[in-house]
Amino acid sequence: xxxxxxxxxxxxxxxxxxxxxxxxxxxxxxxxxxxxxxxxxxxxxxxxxxxxxxxxxxxxxxxxxxxxxxxxxxxxxxxxxxxxxxxxxxxxxxxxxxxxxxxxxxxxxxxxxxxx
Numbered sequence: 001x002x003x004x005x006x007x008x009x010x011x012x013x014x015x016x017x018x019x020x021x022x023x024x025x026x027x028x029x030x031x032x033x034x035x036x037x038x039x040x041x042x043x044x045x046x047x048x049x050x051x052x053x054x055x056x057x058x059x060x061x062x063x064x065x066x067x068x069x070x071x072x073x074x075x076x077x078x079x080x081x082x083x084x085x086x087x088x089x090x091x092x093x094x095x096x097x098x099x100x101x102x103x104x105x106x107x108x109x110x111x112x113x114x115x116x
Contacts, residue, residue, distance in 0.1 A: 025032075
């Protein structure tokens, strides 16, 4: 088979456009491979960016939830401390009334122990 036979076969298959495509493919094969690698890297980077954005959003939601829980905790602690202060105040009043109690029974002029 000679060169004319090969050209006739290629011409029958696709004509001159096939020859042009083969030459272009052969010349640009390394460039095309680099473009495909760059496209794949770009898609990987985009997927990683989306994953980072999703994780940052989830982290922000959790931070907001934790902040709300801390606000609720501080409110409960404040109400608990307020209740403790009220109880201590009542205990102090009870001790004060205990100290002012008169020891003399059935006395018209009662005087407390402290002299009040």
